[in-house]
Each structure stands twice: as C-alpha cells, then as structure tokens.
Amino acid sequence: MLGRxxxxxxxxxxxxxxxxxxxxxxxxxxxxxxIARAAYHVGAVSVILTAGYMMxxxxxxxxxxxxxxxxxxxxxxPPLLISTFYVGQEGSxxxxxxxxxxxxxxxxxxxxxxxxxxxxxxVFSAIATFLVLIFVIKNxxxxxxxxxxxxxxxxxxxxxxxxxxxxxxxxxxxxxxxxLFLGFASTAVPFAHAISGLLRKDYRKWINVxxxxxxxxxxxxGFGITLGGFWAYETLGWGGFWGWDPVENSSFIPWLLAVAxxxxxxxxxxxxxxxxxxxxxxxxxxxxxxxxxxLTRSGVLGDTSVHxxxxxxMWVYVFLVALxxxxxxxxxxxxxxxxxxxxxxxxxxxxxxxxxxxFLGAAxxxxxxxxxxxxxxxxxITGILEGKPSAxxxxxxxxxxxxxxxxxxxxxxxxQLFWWKKSNSQTLLKTxxxxxxxxAVLTAIVSFAGMHDISMILFFLASSFAxxxxxxxxxxIAKGKPAFMGASLAHxxxxxxxxxxxxxxHYDKHVTLSLSxxxxxxxxxxKLTYTGTTQLDHGQTAYNVMVQSGSxxxxxxxxxxxxxxxxxxxxxxxxxxxxxNYDIFSHPALLAFIGKNMLTxxxxxxxxxxxxxxxxxxxxxxxxxxxxxxxxxPVKVGRYTYTFTGFQVxxxxxxxxxxxRPFHLNSIIKITNDAGKIQTIMPTDEIEPNGNTKLQSVTTxxxxxxxVLDVHVNDQTKMAAITMGYLPADNSPDISLLKxxxxxxxxTKQGLVIEATIKPFINLVWGGVLVMVIGFxxxxxxxxxxxxxxxxxxxSQ
Amino acid sequence: MKTKYIVAGVVIVAFVVFGAxxxxxxxxxxxxxxxxxxxxxxVQVKGSxxxxxxxxxxxxxxxxxxxxxxxxxxxxxxxLAGAKPNNFEIANDIVAKGRFEDGAFQASEVLTKCPSKxxxxxxxxxxxxxxxxxxx
Numbered sequence: 001m002l003g004r005x006x007x008x009x010x011x012x013x014x015x016x017x018x019x020x021x022x023x024x025x026x027x028x029x030x031x032x033x034x035i036a037r038a039a040y041h042v043g044a045v046s047v048i049l050t051a052g053y054m055m056x057x058x059x060x061x062x063x064x065x066x067x068x069x070x071x072x073x074x075x076x077x078p079p080l081l082i083s084t085f086y087v088g089q090e091g092s093x094x095x096x097x098x099x100x101x102x103x104x105x106x107x108x109x110x111x112x113x114x115x116x117x118x119x120x121x122x123v124f125s126a127i128a129t130f131l132v133l134i135f136v137i138k139n140x141x142x143x144x145x146x147x148x149x150x151x152x153x154x155x156x157x158x159x160x161x162x163x164x165x166x167x168x169x170x171x172x173x174x175x176x177x178x179x180l181f182l183g184f185a186s187t188a189v190p191f192a193h194a195i196s197g198l199l200r201k202d203y204r205k206w207i208n209v210x211x212x213x214x215x216x217x218x219x220x221x222g223f224g225i226t227l228g229g230f231w232a233y234e235t236l237g238w239g240g241f242w243g244w245d246p247v248e249n250s251s252f253i254p255w256l257l258a259v260a261x262x263x264x265x266x267x268x269x270x271x272x273x274x275x276x277x278x279x280x281x282x283x284x285x286x287x288x289x290x291x292x293x294x295l296t297r298s299g300v301l302g303d304t305s306v307h308x309x310x311x312x313x314m315w316v317y318v319f320l321v322a323l324x325x326x327x328x329x330x331x332x333x334x335x336x337x338x339x340x341x342x343x344x345x346x347x348x349x350x351x352x353x354x355x356x357x358x359f360l361g362a363a364x365x366x367x368x369x370x371x372x373x374x375x376x377x378x379x380x381i382t383g384i385l386e387g388k389p390s391a392x393x394x395x396x397x398x399x400x401x402x403x404x405x406x407x408x409x410x411x412x413x414x415x416q417l418f419w420w421k422k423s424n425s426q427t428l429l430k431t432x433x434x435x436x437x438x439x440a441v442l443t444a445i446v447s448f449a450g451m452h453d454i455s456m457i458l459f460f461l462a463s464s465f466a467x468x469x470x471x472x473x474x475x476x477i478a479k480g481k482p483a484f485m486g487a488s489l490a491h492x493x494x495x496x497x498x499x500x501x502x503x504x505x506h507y508d509k510h511v512t513l514s515l516s517x518x519x520x521x522x523x524x525x526x527k528l529t530y531t532g533t534t535q536l537d538h539g540q541t542a543y544n545v546m547v548q549s550g551s552x553x554x555x556x557x558x559x560x561x562x563x564x565x566x567x568x569x570x571x572x573x574x575x576x577x578x579x580x581n582y583d584i585f586s587h588p589a590l591l592a593f594i595g596k597n598m599l600t601x602x603x604x605x606x607x608x609x610x611x612x613x614x615x616x617x618x619x620x621x622x623x624x625x626x627x628x629x630x631x632x633x634p635v636k637v638g639r640y641t642y643t644f645t646g647f648q649v650x651x652x653x654x655x656x657x658x659x660x661r662p663f664h665l666n667s668i669i670k671i672t673n674d675a676g677k678i679q680t681i682m683p684t685d686e687i688e689p690n691g692n693t694k695l696q697s698v699t700t701x702x703x704x705x706x707x708v709l710d711v712h713v714n715d716q717t718k719m720a721a722i723t724m725g726y727l728p729a730d731n732s733p734d735i736s737l738l739k740x741x742x743x744x745x746x747x748t749k750q751g752l753v754i755e756a757t758i759k760p761f762i763n764l765v766w767g768g769v770l771v772m773v774i775g776f777x778x779x780x781x782x783x784x785x786x787x788x789x790x791x792x793x794x795x796s797q
Numbered sequence: 798m799k800t801k802y803i804v805a806g807v808v809i810v811a812f813v814v815f816g817a818x819x820x821x822x823x824x825x826x827x828x829x830x831x832x833x834x835x836x837x838x839x840v841q842v843k844g845s846x847x848x849x850x851x852x853x854x855x856x857x858x859x860x861x862x863x864x865x866x867x868x869x870x871x872x873x874x875x876x877l878a879g880a881k882p883n884n885f886e887i888a889n890d891i892v893a894k895g896r897f898e899d900g901a902f903q904a905s906e907v908l909t910k911c912p913s914k915x916x917x918x919x920x921x922x923x924x925x926x927x928x929x930x931x932x933x
Contacts, residue, residue: 570881
C-alpha cells in the first residue's frame with residue numbers, strides 16, 4: 001500500500017511540476033515557479049522513497065511481492081541481492097526513473113542560476129512524469145496472488161524466491177546496468193536544453209550546458225557498453241565482445257549520436273555554424289534511447305534477438321509508442337515551427353579545415369548510427385514488408401559500417417592536423433610527415449605479417465595514422481596544458497580500439513579439440529590436457545584443462561552445468577588466459593605465466609560438451625558385445641571379421657522417413673570367418689518418429705545373434721557407422737570377450753570437447769576504450785569548469 | 798554553392814543505395830523446409846527440434862547434427878557448424894540460418910526462442926518451492 005501511495009505522490013508531484021513550470025514559462029509569471037519547485041521535490045523524493053521501499057522489500061525477502069519472488073532468493077549475497085533491483089522489467093525502469101529524478105534536482109540548481117529554469121525543468125519534469133507513469137500503469141508492488149490469481153491463494157507467503165538467473169549471477173550484473181542506465185538517463189538533459197533553446201529562441205547559449213552533459217553521456221554510456229562487451233567475452237562465452245545484437249545496438253546508437261553531437265557542438269562553439277543541426281543532434285540521443293527501449297522491451301523483435309526478454313504484454317508496447325510519439329512530436333514540431341527563425345551563420349571553410357574534418361567525422365558517426373538503426377529495426381521493417389519479421393545478418397553491419405569507420409579513422413588523424421577555417425598546406429605537409437611515415441611503415445610490417453585484405457589494410461593504415469597524430473599532439477599538450485588533452489586522449493583510445501578490433505576479430509584463430517582424459521594435445525603452442533572434474537557449488541562442474549607453455553603450466557577450470565532456472569538448459573562458461581584475470585590473486589604463479597604469454601594475445605578456452613571416447617572399446621550389453629563399425633572398415637573380434645558396407649532403405653521407407661512416419665532401416669554387414677567364408681546379414685531397425693527404435697535381431701545358422709543397436713550418420717562427411725550387438729552362440733569361446741568388454745566398459749571415459757581461440761591484441765580493445773573514456777572525462781571536467789566560470793561572472797555572449 | 802548540394806545529394810543517394818543493397822543481401826528470407834531444400838540461397842527456417850530423433854555432436858568436424866520440424870510438419874536434417882546452442886533443450890522454437898546442401902540443411906547459426914525465460918506461468922507453489930530451490 002505504501003508503495004502505491006509513494007508512486008501516486010511521485011506522479012502527482014512530477015505532473016504538477018511540469019504544468020507549473022510550463023505555465024510560468026508561457027505566462028511569464030514567476031510565482032508558480034515556487035509551486036513547481038516544491039512539486040518537483042515532492043516528486044523526486046517520492047521516487048527515491050519508492051526505490052528505497054523496493055530495495056527494502058528485496059533485502060528483507062518479502063516474497064509475497066511478485067517482483068521480489070521473481071528475481072531474488074535467500075541464497076543471494078548482498079551485492080547480487082541489490083542488483084535484483086534492476087534485473088526485471090519494472091526494476092530497470094525504476095532505476096532509470098530514479099536517475100532521472102536525481103539529475104533533475106541537480107539541473108534545477110544549475111538552471112536556476114542561469115535563469116532558464118522554467119523551460120528546462122518544464123521539459124524535464126514532463127519526462128520524469130512519463131517515467132513515473134509506467135508504475136502507475138503497471139504496479140511494481142503487485143502481490144503474487146494478484147499476478148497469478150488462479151494458481152496462488154490470497155495471502156500466500158512463498159518459502160523462497162525463484163532466485164536470479166545463474167547467467168546473471170556475477171560481478172558484472174552489479175556494475176554494468178547501473179552505469180548504462182545512468183548514461184541513458186543523462187541523454188534527457190541535452191534534449192531538455194535543445195527544447196528549451198527552441199522555446200526561448202535561444203539557439204546559442206543552450207549548448208554551453210549541453211556540451212558537458214553530452215560529454216558525460218558519451219563517457220558513461222561508452223563505459224557501460226564496454227562493460228557489457230567485456231561481460232559477454234569474459235563470462236557468457238559468446239566468443240567475442242560484440243555480436244550486433246539488438247540489445248547491444250540499442251545502447252550503441254544513442255552513444256554514437258552523443259559522440260557525433262560532441263563534435264558538431266564544438267563547431268558551433270568555435271564558428272557559430274551548425275545551429276540547426278545541433279538542435280536536432282541534441283534531441284536525437286534521448287529519442288533514440290526511447291526508440292531502443294521500445295525495440296528491446298516491447299517484444300516487436302520477436303524471436304530474432306538472442307537476448308530473450310520476457311514478453312511484456314500490450315501495455316509496454318502502447319506506452320512506449322506513445323512516449324516516443326509525444327517527445328518526438330514536441331521536439332520536431334517545435335523545430336519546424338522555429339526553423340525559419342533560427343539564424344543561419346554561413347561558415348566558410350575549405351576541405352583542409354578542421355570544421356570540415358569535424359563535419360565529416362560527425363557525419364560518419366550519424367550514418368553509422370543510421371545503418372545500425374535500420375539493421376536493428378530489420379524485424380520491424382521486414383515484419384511490415386514481408387509479413388514475417390526476420391533479423392539481419394551481422395555481416396550487414398560490418399559491410400555498411402567498415403567504409404565509414406575508415407573515413408572516421410582518417411578524420412581523427414587529419415582533423416587534429418587541420419587548422420580552423422583553412423590549413424597552410426606547407427605546414428600541413430610538414431606535420432603530416434612523421435605520423436604518415438610511421439603509419440605506413442607499421443602497415444607495411446603487419447601486411448607482411450599476414451594482413452592481406454585490402455579493406456583491413458586501409459582501416460589499419462587510417463587507424464595507425466590517427467594514433468600517431470594524436471600521440472604526438474597529446475605529448476605536446478601534456479607538456480603545456482594537460483587539462484586540454486582530453487580530445488587527443490579520446491582519439492588515441494579510439495585509434496587503439498580500431499586496431500584492437502582489426503586484430504582480434506579478423507585475425508583470431510580457433511580450433512576445436514576433443515580431449516581424452518590425460519592425453520595432451522597441442523594447440524597454438526600450448527599443451528592442453530584434460531585432467532578431470534571438480535564439483536563446484538550449486539551443482540556446477542568444472543572440467544579442468546591443464547594448460548602448459550614451456551615449463552610453466554596452469555589449470556583452466558571450464559564450467560558447464562545444467563541450469564534449473566533456465567529449464568535445465570546447458571550453461572557453458574569459458575576460461576580466458578588474459579591480462580585481466582582475477583585468479584592471479586589466488587594463484588600468484590599465474591602472474592608470471594600471463595605476463596609471459598598473454599601480453600599480445602588471449603587464449604580463450606570454451607567448453608563445448610562431453611563425449612564418449614575410446615570408440616574401439618567393446619561394451620557389454622543385453623544384446624551381447626557391442627562392436628562399433630565404421631563404413632567399409634573391417635573389424636576383427638574373436639572368430640569373425642565384420643565389415644559394415646552400408647544401409648539399405650527401400651524407396652517407400654525413405655518417403656516414410658521424410659514424412660515423419662516409422663520407417664525400416666537395414667544395415668548390411670559382411671561376416672568373414674577364419675576360413676575366409678563370407679556371410680552377409682541384414683539386421684533391421686524400425687525407427688519411429690518419436691525416436692523409439694525397435695531392434696530386430698538376426699540369428700545365424702551357427703547360433704550367433706546380431707543386432708544393430710545404433711545408427712550413426714555424419715551428414716557432412718557422409719561417414720556412416722553403426723554399433724552392432726554380437727551375442728555368441730552358447731558355449732562359444734567368444735564368451736570370454738564379454739568379460740573383457742565388461743571390464744573395458746568400466747574404463748570408458750568421457751572426453752571433453754573444447755574450442756581454443758587465440759585473440760590477438762584484444763587488450764587494445766579494452767585499453768582503447770578506457771583511454772577514450774578518460775579522454776571524455778578530462779574534456780568533461782574542463783568544459784564543466786568553464787561553465788562554472790561563465791556562471792560565476794555572467795558574460796553577455 | 799550549387800555544386801555543394803549536388804555533391805551532398807550524390808553522396809546521400811549513394812549511401813542510401815549502398816545501405817539498401819546491403820540490407821537486401823543480408824536480410825535472410827524465412828522459408829518452409831520444403832522450399833529450403835529446393836533453393837540454393839541462404840535462408841532461415843523456423844520450427845522445433847525433433848527431440849526423439851537422433852542428435853549428436855561430431856567433434857571431428859565440430860558440427861551438431863539434429864532434425865527439426867517446420868510449421869508444415871516437414872522434417873529437415875540440420876547440420877550446425879558448432880556445438881549445441883545454449884538453451885537448445887528448453888527452446889520451444891528454433892530458427893536455423895543456412896543453406897541446403899548435400900542432403901542436409903547446413904546451418905551457420907541456430908537461434909533459440911525460450912518460453913518466458915524469466916517469467917513464471919503459475920507463480921510460487923507451496924510444496925514444490927523449496928524442492929526446486931535446493932536444486933539451484
């Protein structure tokens with residue numbers, strides 16, 4: 001009940017604030033502002049209390065609440081228990097709302113100082129109102145008996161909750177979503193400022209506040225996305241850090257637009273140009289966050305996304321469409337209403353000006369965002385055009401975005417060398433000499449080393465050029481004004497990231513190994529030995545693979561288990577030898593091993609499954625000794641030599657098989673005795689569509705009984721094999737073979753199938769992003785300090 | 798001034814055409830198992846795993862072999878390049894992307910659609926509750 005009251009208070013507060021602020025803005029009356037401030041405070045405090053109330057329910061295990069029951073349990077440790085707050089649909093919206101409310105409190109103080117509070121906070125309160133409306137429509141504090149009225153009795157208190165999905169039970173769920181959602185929430189600030197600028201016909205000053213916030217969004221969202229990529233690489237075993245999945249793309253697109261906006265805003269600051277473009281660019285990240293939320297939460301992606309979100313029901317769909325329509329209509333409506341009024345500043349620039357490089361860079365970012373958006377919306381587009389939603393292949397993104405990435409990399413280098421307005425070609429050539437030579441030499445070396453793909457060579461050349469240009473500039477700035485090196489740091493980061501992407505995704509090598517217990521195999525210079533299993537907590541099993549390089553060796557526990565939570569599905573976790581490996585704390589010896597082998601490449605070991613090894617092993621079954629036979633490979637057991645020569649399937653049976661009806665399969669086996677006498681038998685199996693097999697044995701004149709126990713056809717290699725049961729006639733000397741087979745059966749071991757991958761220079765991906773984020777933060781701090789100064793001594797601009 | 802707009806226009810048109818072509822090339826049509834057998838284009842087939850027919854992983858070729866049944870109840874042998882996909886056992890729908898070749902559907906990717914993975918249909922139950930959790 002308390003939860004509902006808090007939600008209504010929050011909604012009432014935010015709605016009142018939105019109307020009071022807007023009334024004040026349009027009427028020019030300053031009196032309602034006081035009401036609006038009080039109302040916003042009521043709203044924000046209620047949101048904070050609502051979140052606190054939810055957190056309290058989770059921490060005190062109030063399983064009578066559906067949300068608490070659905071995502072948490074007694075077994076969860078505090079950090080994971082806290083993370084259940086935002087694991088579900090309602091909770092993640094609540095986290096977004098919480099951030100938005102708190103950002104609004106900060107924004108209120110800012111905008112008040114700068115005398116544009118009513119318009120900014122009017123828009124911002126409207127956004128907060130809509131977010132709170134989600135909880136008015138869908139109560140997050142529903143009791144279990146309200147959710148499942150037909151199966152759960154009123155007042156029922158479950159013993160325990162369902163718990164957290166084991167896939168999410170790790171450190172990353174604690175850190176990745178809170179950072180990502182902070183990035184999402186922060187996009188509302190530039191949006192509110194752009195709208196406020198349009199409302200006030202102030203097309204210049206709004207950007208002063210928007211710049212630091214856009215930098216903040218770029219840093220936070222960029223960092224959050226990377227954490228997600230690292231999570232996928234490190235724990236989920238997807239093999240890579242990026243899969244172009246809609247859920248990944250949906251945070252990538254707003255980030256691209258925020259970064260593009262950083263660049264176009266810079267042009268406006270320096271030259272006064274791009275006023276119209278910047279208003280649109282200020283709105284887009286927020287609108288795209290809304291659109292992405294719609295794509296990934298409403299269920300429109302259907303079964304085309306790997307991330308299966310729960311099917312949320314119609315209300316989310318309708319609500320999110322209304323939300324996008326509302327804010328897009330306000331934004332674009334106002335823009336088109338004002339567009340004639342926006343002064344056009346002609347900026348005269350040449351092809352070798354920094355403005356042009358910034359424009360090209362930003363344009364590339366926007367086009368990448370556009371291509372990615374279209375690809376992500378493919379299920380929606382094809383659903384409308386073809387009637388059946390289908391996802392696009394990941395190759396689409398690479399094909400469309402690669403040329404743009406090359407342009408971007410080139411501009412990251414050139415843009416820093418160009419001057420504003422026009423560059424002196426003499427100086428330009430002089431400054432280009434070092435980075436261009438260095439990049440060309442490096443590219444020549446790597447193409448000798450095996451990079452032959454022309455698009456990769458171009459991408460590498462442009463990226464390394466960008467790297468050397470920015471390294472040189474960063475070095476110069478660091479000696480003078482380190483506070484100004486943010487841009488070159490961010491660009492160094494991007495250049496490193498690009499090189500890391502080329503190396504780790506285009507030049508990775510992988511091999512699938514079937515490891516028999518204690519029989520070493522060599523891959524990529526490492527000796528890999530499957531040494532056995534270790535039982536872990538929660539019914540999970542580690543399959544230990546000893547990895548040896550030179551004299552040093554280390555055990556890699558590859559984890560596989562059937563997850564009860566996910567309906568018994570098999571979960572597989574890789575083990576990665578990389579510079580980022582926490583096991584060095586428990587195993588200091590690992591440090592030397594990693595330092596020696598993993599500086600330039602990761603070894604990624606991913607478990608695939610278990611299989612019976614020792615195919616030649618005879619086994620004792622109720623049908624006698626089981627003998628595996630490969631096509632046309634004679635096998636001698638006891639008195640006879642057996643050759644499996646193929647199957648015989650009549651046409652009628654073939655049709656039955658394709659129609660899914662029971663069908664008969666005859667296996668042809670040639671039996672040769674010591675005297676060279678040949679006899680051919682054809683045991684028949686009747687295979688029903690439900691997989692049950694009726695075996696029909698063949699008894700020879702000598703009294704030996706043969707049965708085909710299993711049929712095995714490799715569709716790719718066309719290799720057929722069968723397992724034949726052989727029951728010798730009574731008192732046959734072969735009976736001793738049965739004993740032998742029984743003994744061998746006990747020795748039968750399970751082999752481990754793993755995929756070993758070498759990821760060259762993947763550390764450049766992580767390192768690059770880190771440097772880039774630091775660059776954003778350095779610039780953000782500088783712009784914020786400038787803003788503070790401007791506010792301290794209001795200068796008329 | 799005019800040349801600037803012409804250049805910009807040409808660039809935009811070029812990007813739109815390039816994007817549209819890439820989109821069509823990489824957008825893989827949904828077809829029935831029967832159509833998949835006839836065409837040599839890369840397509841995707843939606844259906845369900847035939848649990849009771851043989852399925853196995855071949856470590857020599859790193860392929861997972863199984864049979865799927867599409868919505869028209871046609872059974873299609875599938876060879877997936879890779880191991881058994883995550884959530885394969887619990888998926889009620891699967892989507893295989895690939896091409897029919899050498900008597901089987903050679904899939905490059907198999908997507909699994911899981912039944913309300915994170916949601917319960919019946920809610921908490923008194924007796925089974927503790928039992929199901931002890932398994933976790």
